[in-house]
Amino acid sequence: MRATATAPATTQAIRTGPSLTRVTVVLGGGAMLVLTAMVVAVAIGSVGVGVGDTVAILGHRLLGLPLARSVAPGAESIIFDVRLPRVLTAMLVGGGLGLAGTVFQALLRNPMADPYIIGTAAGASLGAIAGLMAPILLPALAIGLGSSWLGLGLVQVLAFAGGLGTVLLVYAVSRANGRVPVVTLLLTGYAVSSVLAAGVALLMFFSGQHLGAIFGWLMGSLAAAKWVNLAFAAPLLVISAGLLVVRWRGLNLLLLGDGPAANLGLDVEREKVVLTMLATLATSTVVAISGTIGFVGLVVPHVLRLAIGPDHRLLLPASVLYGAALLAVADLGARVAGGIPVGIVTALIGAPFFIWLLRRSRMVRPVVTQ
Amino acid sequence: MTAALGSEVLTEVVGLAFAFPLPDGRRREVLSSVDLTLARGDLVALAGTNGSGKTTLLRLLTGVLQPDAGVVRFEGRPLRDWRRMDLARRVAVLPQQLDLPVGFRVAELVEMGRAPHARRLFASTEADERAVARALADAGALDLADRFAEELSGGERQRLLVAMALAQEPDLLLLDEPTLHLDLAHQVALLAAIRRLRDQRGLTVLAVLHDLNLAAAFAPRVAILDEGRIVADGPPAEVLTPDLVRRVFGVQVDEALTPDGRRHLALREV
Amino acid sequence: MAPRLRLPSTLLFLVALLLAACRPAASDSASASVQPSISSAPSAAAHTAYPLTLTDDAGQQVTITAAPTRIVSLAPSNTEIVCVLDACDDLVGVTDFDDYPAQVADVTDVVVGAVVDVEKVVAADPELILAAGNGLTASAVIDQLTGLGYPVLSLYPHDLAGVYDDISMVGQAIDANGVADEFVKGLQARANAVATAVAGAERPRTFYEVGVFEGSIYTAGKDSFLASLISLAGAEPITGDPASTAIQLEDLIAADPELILLGDAAYDQTITATSVAARAGWSDITAVKNGHVVVVLDDVVITRPGPRIVDGLEALAKAIHPELFP
Numbered sequence: 009m010r011a012t013a014t015a016p017a018t019t020q021a022i023r024t025g026p027s028l029t030r031v032t033v034v035l036g037g038g039a040m041l042v043l044t045a046m047v048v049a050v051a052i053g054s055v056g057v058g059v060g061d062t063v064a065i066l067g068h069r070l071l072g073l074p075l076a077r078s079v080a081p082g083a084e085s086i087i088f089d090v091r092l093p094r095v096l097t098a099m100l101v102g103g104g105l106g107l108a109g110t111v112f113q114a115l116l117r118n119p120m121a122d123p124y125i126i127g128t129a130a131g132a133s134l135g136a137i138a139g140l141m142a143p144i145l146l147p148a149l150a151i152g153l154g155s156s157w158l159g160l161g162l163v164q165v166l167a168f169a170g171g172l173g174t175v176l177l178v179y180a181v182s183r184a185n186g187r188v189p190v191v192t193l194l195l196t197g198y199a200v201s202s203v204l205a206a207g208v209a210l211l212m213f214f215s216g217q218h219l220g221a222i223f224g225w226l227m228g229s230l231a232a233a234k235w236v237n238l239a240f241a242a243p244l245l246v247i248s249a250g251l252l253v254v255r256w257r258g259l260n261l262l263l264l265g266d267g268p269a270a271n272l273g274l275d276v277e278r279e280k281v282v283l284t285m286l287a288t289l290a291t292s293t294v295v296a297i298s299g300t301i302g303f304v305g306l307v308v309p310h311v312l313r314l315a316i317g318p319d320h321r322l323l324l325p326a327s328v329l330y331g332a333a334l335l336a337v338a339d340l341g342a343r344v345a346g347g348i349p350v351g352i353v354t355a356l357i358g359a360p361f362f363i364w365l366l367r368r369s370r371m372v373r374p375v376v377t378q
Numbered sequence: 379m380t381a382a383l384g385s386e387v388l389t390e391v392v393g394l395a396f397a398f399p400l401p402d403g404r405r406r407e408v409l410s411s412v413d414l415t416l417a418r419g420d421l422v423a424l425a426g427t428n429g430s431g432k433t434t435l436l437r438l439l440t441g442v443l444q445p446d447a448g449v450v451r452f453e454g455r456p457l458r459d460w461r462r463m464d465l466a467r468r469v470a471v472l473p474q475q476l477d478l479p480v481g482f483r484v485a486e487l488v489e490m491g492r493a494p495h496a497r498r499l500f501a502s503t504e505a506d507e508r509a510v511a512r513a514l515a516d517a518g519a520l521d522l523a524d525r526f527a528e529e530l531s532g533g534e535r536q537r538l539l540v541a542m543a544l545a546q547e548p549d550l551l552l553l554d555e556p557t558l559h560l561d562l563a564h565q566v567a568l569l570a571a572i573r574r575l576r577d578q579r580g581l582t583v584l585a586v587l588h589d590l591n592l593a594a595a596f597a598p599r600v601a602i603l604d605e606g607r608i609v610a611d612g613p614p615a616e617v618l619t620p621d622l623v624r625r626v627f628g629v630q631v632d633e634a635l636t637p638d639g640r641r642h643l644a645l646r647e648v
Numbered sequence: 649m650a651p652r653l654r655l656p657s658t659l660l661f662l663v664a665l666l667l668a669a670c671r672p673a674a675s676d677s678a679s680a681s682v683q684p685s686i687s688s689a690p691s692a693a694a695h696t697a698y699p700l701t702l703t704d705d706a707g708q709q710v711t712i713t714a715a716p717t718r719i720v721s722l723a724p725s726n727t728e729i730v731c732v733l734d735a736c737d738d739l740v741g742v743t744d745f746d747d748y749p750a751q752v753a754d755v756t757d758v759v760v761g762a763v764v765d766v767e768k769v770v771a772a773d774p775e776l777i778l779a780a781g782n783g784l785t786a787s788a789v790i791d792q793l794t795g796l797g798y799p800v801l802s803l804y805p806h807d808l809a810g811v812y813d814d815i816s817m818v819g820q821a822i823d824a825n826g827v828a829d830e831f832v833k834g835l836q837a838r839a840n841a842v843a844t845a846v847a848g849a850e851r852p853r854t855f856y857e858v859g860v861f862e863g864s865i866y867t868a869g870k871d872s873f874l875a876s877l878i879s880l881a882g883a884e885p886i887t888g889d890p891a892s893t894a895i896q897l898e899d900l901i902a903a904d905p906e907l908i909l910l911g912d913a914a915y916d917q918t919i920t921a922t923s924v925a926a927r928a929g930w931s932d933i934t935a936v937k938n939g940h941v942v943v944v945l946d947d948v949v950i951t952r953p954g955p956r957i958v959d960g961l962e963a964l965a966k967a968i969h970p971e972l973f974p
Contacts, residue, residue: 021507022514022523024489025500055771082770089796090766161791216891218783220762231766232788234795256500257493263479264490270442271473272546273466273494318481321500347763 026322034316038329042099045336049095050087052340054347057083066092097233097241097297098339098350099332102304104245104294106331109305110312110323111252111287114259115280116190123291123305126197126284127174130204132295135170137211137222139163160240163225164296171292174200179284187277190266193284228301228351230339237297248290249328255283256320263318301351303358304335310365385417388550388582389439393448395606396434408434410606411448416550421576421583423593423614426603427627432586433474435603436552439584440469452550466494470548472539474555478527484538485523488513491545510545516575517541518567532559540568544575551575553585557592569596590643594618602626615641696823705781705814706790706802715823716776716799720769722759722789723780725954726803727752729815730778732831732955733824741772747948748956764789766796774798776821805953807876808839808961815955835958839880842958842965845972846882854883854968855905855935856944857919858893858951859912860927865900869893873953881964882972883907897929907942908935909967914947942967 026034051062057080065087067073108123116125124130139162178200182192212222258279261269266276291305308331309323316322335350338357342350394412397405408431416422426432437443439450441457450457452465470491478487491513492506514520517540522530530538536559543551553572557565573596575581587593593600594614602610602617604626610617623631623643631643699713720741721727727746730739736751741758758768764785769777777793779785781804793800801821805811812832819828856878858866868874870887878885886903888895913919921941930936944950944967950960966973 021504022485022511023507024485024510025502053767054765055767080771082773085796086767086770090770090792161788214891216893221783221786224786232786232792234792254499257496260479260490261493263477265477267437267442268471268473268476270462271440271466271469271471272490273463275462313481318479319486346760347765 026316026319030316031322034322034326035329038326038333041333042329042336045333045340046095046099049098049336049340050091053086053091053343055082055086057087062087093235093238094230094233094339095336096238098230098336100238100241100245101230101294101298101301102308102335102338103249103328103332104290105301105305105335106308106327107249107252107324108287108291108294109331110309110320110327111259111283112305113309114263114320115283115287116194117263118190118194119310120306121194122302123287123294124201124300124302126193126288127178127200127204128171128288128291128295129300130201130208131174132167132171132292133208133226133300134204134211135166135168136163136225136296136299137208137215138170139166140218140221140225141211141215142166160237160296164237164240168292168296171295172288174204175284175288175292179281188280190280224349225299226351227349228299228354229349230298230342231347231349233297241293241297244293245290248286248293252283252286252290253324253328255279256324258283259320259324299349299351301335301354303354303362304331304338307358307361307365308334311361314365314368385419387415388418388420388453389414389416390451390454391415391435391439391448392451394435394438394445394450395447396431396438396443396445398434407606409438409445412603412606412608414601414608414611416582416584418549418582419576419580420599421573421597422585422599422601423597424584424586424601424603425588425590425593430603431606432603433554436471436554436584436586439550439552440471441465463494466546468549470543470546470551472543472551472553472556474558476539478535478538480526480528482527483523484519484525484527484530484541485510485514487527487538488519488541488545491542494546509547513541513544516544516571518571533561533564536560536564536568540571548581550582550584553583555586555588557587557589565592572596590618590623594641594643618643694825696820696825700821702801702817702821704801704817705804705810708794708800708802710799710801712776712799712821714775716774716821718773718775719822720758720772720774720777721746722764722778722785723803724748725952726778726780726818728952728954728956729803729818730822732815733819733822733827735822735824738822740774741769766792769793769798770796776801778803778818780804805873807873808835808880808957811953811955811957812836814953831955835955838958839961842882842961843880846965846969849882849969849972851882851884852906852940852968853886853903854878854907854909855886855900855903856909856911857924863897865895865897866893867895874951877950877957877961877964878968881961881968883964883968901929901933904933905935906938907940907968908933909942909944909964911944911947911950913943914945919943 047062050066051057051059061077061079061083064075064077065079065084068075069084069088105123109121112121112123112125113119142162178193178197179188181200182188182196184192212219215222258274261272261274262276262279270276308327312323312326312330316326335354338353339350342348342353345353391412391414394409396409397407399405412435424432424435434443438445441460441462444458452460452469457465488510489502489506492502492509495506497503514523517537519534519537519541522534522538527535527538536556540556551572556568560568569592572583572585576583585597587596598613600612600614600617601608602622609626610622618641620631620633620643623629629645631645634642634644636642696715698715699711701709701711704710717738718740719730719735719738721730721739722743724743724746727739727742728748730736731749731752736749739752739755742752742755743759744757744761746752756768756772758765758772766789777798777800779790779800779802781802785802790800790802801817803814805814812835815832816828819825856868856874858868860866867888868878868885870890872887872890872893875885875887886895886900886905908924910919910924920943921939924941925931925936935941944963946960946963949956950964962973
């Protein structure tokens with residue numbers, strides 16, 4: 009029996025969430041941006057293929073439309089086999105990183121958080137480099153360059169496992185009395201990352217002629233994009249993104265602190281585990297197929313928060329869309345600049361942007377303490 | 379301890395004990411054996427010395443902390459049998475301090491108080507929006523709805539926190555030092571609003587107050603927490619005597635009578 | 649010839665590093681006689697039967713369906729092989745490092761700055777792609793090109809015999825068996841001539857300087873191709889770590905070379921006998937004290953595992969035993 013009587017119908021309602029217009033503009037705009045970026049990025053490359061030809065080829069291969077015009081030899085292969093998987097990978101990776109960065113920044117209540125902060129990058133790097141060097145160290149594994157599990161290379165599998173495994177380790181170590189305080193998680197992540205990074209450095213020292221390949225992986229690159237990697241990554245990313253986007257309320261509540269969030273009905277420790285694992289799943293998937301691309305996961309949430317506010321209801325889906333568009337464009341820049349690793353482009357864009365953001369006070373203090 | 383005859387017991391605390399684990403492995407006992415009963419519609423002020431465990435008691439009442447001994451029952455069932463979400467729909471806390479995330483408008487923060495009642499995946503229902511409006515009105519914060527949290531003054535922030543708690547539409551409202559940052563006018567206004575809510579809607583209130591006179595003016599029942607126990611529980615006239623004040627707080631006060639016959643505890647010159 | 653200023657010396661150094669670090673498949677690199685083992689070429693100048701399946705140096709089975717007329721090369725050594733087989737005109741894609749013979753400068757660069765541009769490779773519409781093994785051409789790129797349906801042969805010779813085998817293999821792939829045979833025979837004859845000439849001579853302890861950067865000294869790795877060449881040229885090579893090809897200065901001083909060959913002088917005119925003598929700790933080395941520090945300008949052919957490798961062998965032999973090769 010509840011004691012509170014219903015209020016008289018004259019009480020007005022106060023709209024609290026974003027209006028339909030706002031949602032349409034932000035998310036619809038993001039979707040349009042992604043589509044445009046996709047077409048532009050697929051149309052531009054080191055070999056000139058006209059936009060008309062590009063659209064015709066895409067329509068032909070994706071929608072089954074007949075190829076009305078005759079295109080240059082190799083153009084179809086270039087567009088569909090070389091560029092399209094690369095652009096789609098860029099979008100998937102950018103979306104995953106943007107989303108994971110947003111989740112970690114809220115979860116850890118730390119504006120400097122990025123998707124790699126609790127050890128994903130260090131673990132995945134160690135796994136990937138072990139995979140790169142394994143055929144040398146263990147000749148039994150050198151069964152040709154295309155050794156694969158389910159079509160994935162040894163590098164991808166080890167990177168994925170390394171990323172996930174490291175976070176599980178960090179989480180387990182941070183647990184005390186059934187709780188995982190956010191600060192402990194951060195510090196443990198930093199410590200474990202440092203140890204693994206030392207391992208990475210050691211392997212790099214003994215890597216000989218593989219140093220270039222290792223460095224390329226560490227900087228992050230989409231050059232090795234292929235359909236089989238997409239087939240592995242896309243379902244994982246769609247699932248983790250879908251499960252994360254609906255948890256916006258929990259993320260908003262966590263911003264209030266563990267105690268108040270619990271008072272509002274949130275199972276705080278369980279939510280932290282779920283959020284951490286989902287975001288880490290997305291991050292590990294992304295790192296496995298593209299290496300450790302930096303700055304996207306750090307900058308996209310901040311820029312979006314400045315533009316549309318910190319409410320995760322809109323922020324989470326927006327981070328996926330705008331992260332995808334950003335990386336597709338950055339990868340285009342990387343290709344045009346001579347095939348440099350895309351991580352260099354994101355660093356060159358991201359670092360100055362980040363410094364500019366730092367000067368705006370709203371980013372520096374994520375909370376106002378009573 | 380004495381509940382009015384015939385009224386339903388909402389919260390019952392029996393033999394509650396709690397100790398904090400210290401870094402060196404020892405434990406610091408905060409509550410040794412607390413007994414407290416709140417009936418529906420009770421308005422109780424809780425007072426005690428610093429460190430007597432008032433905040434800890436509130437946290438034990440919400441189930442955020444687990445006691446070392448004793449039990450807290452809400453609507454007859456022990457807290458650990460309650461699902462967190464169900465409890466959050468009935469019990470709201472106004473904490474002593476709260477980190478307010480930057481960039482949210484007041485209305486959006488108050489809406490977070492609707493989280494226990496949330497039904498839809500993305501949108502809020504009309505019932506939610508009306509509840510937000512009502513909470514803001516009750517807290518006297520309607521004019522703040524579109525302001526950003528970081529722009530508010532201390533008093534305005536306090537009203538926001540009250541609105542957030544009220545948005546939960548609780549049966550039991552726990553207030554931890556709600557008057558801390560408020561000037562006298564706002565203190566009175568806030569407590570008057572709480573009192574009105576209790577009178578009109580049957581809200582049960584337990585408020586931690588440090589100002590004994592304010593407590594006396596506000597609540598028909600005062601409980602004193604000292605050395606881990608409730609040492610007094612009853613109408614202010616019986617509880618807030620100079621004798622008790624000297625025993626618990628170690629301060630000598632005189633009892634004075636106002637022209638209209640109410641008691642007041644007056645400090646001697648410091 | 650003037651050093652190529654366009655190429656960053658560090659990049660070329662990395663190529664040399666590869667060569668210096670690779671290990672010969674055969675264990676008797678010190679023996680003077682070179683026994684080539686041509687796996688599948690018939691003795692007469694027979695035509696290749698297509699479809700042809702070959703096992704390349706990376707152990708991959710590669711199938712070529714018809715005689716290729718459009719060839720893409722992803723490494724300078726591969727380009728040179730194609731050209732000595734008289735198929736230079738069939739090249740439709742090369743790297744921007746390719747400098748020999750001169751006519752390849754006109755061919756489209758599909759590899760720029762050591763990065764393979766897959767789109768350009770596809771646009772060139774090749775029927776055969778010759779890649780560099782052991783990670784020089786990124787394995788991801790080889791995977792990608794194979795996945796797009798192109799036959800990709802990875803070439804990675806560990807020693808002279810390996811170079812002969814590679815030339816023969818490419819000859820078989822493009823139906824130029826006769827030319828390949830001739831050329832390989834020529835190379836073998838010249839190599840044997842060098843071996844014979846230095847057979848009885850003293851073998852000085854020789855240090856081949858690949859590069860000195862920031863206190864790290866790089867030379868021929870232990871059991872590497874370069875080490876085997878130096879040995880064939882009639883000297884005892886002083887070698888470095890098999891993986892990193894680095895050698896510590898103390899180890900170099902302890903090994904005390906009698907002869908120092910400055911391979912990096914080909915790219916940096918400031919490296920001379922004088923500049924070496926001025927290096928801290930080097931002045932007590934026998935080679936420096938006796939003035940046996942020789943500038944070698946043929947580093948490119950010494951370290952490029954292609955058809956001109958025997959030119960490199962001859963250059964080494966001349967630098968080590970000038971009196972035997974006037």
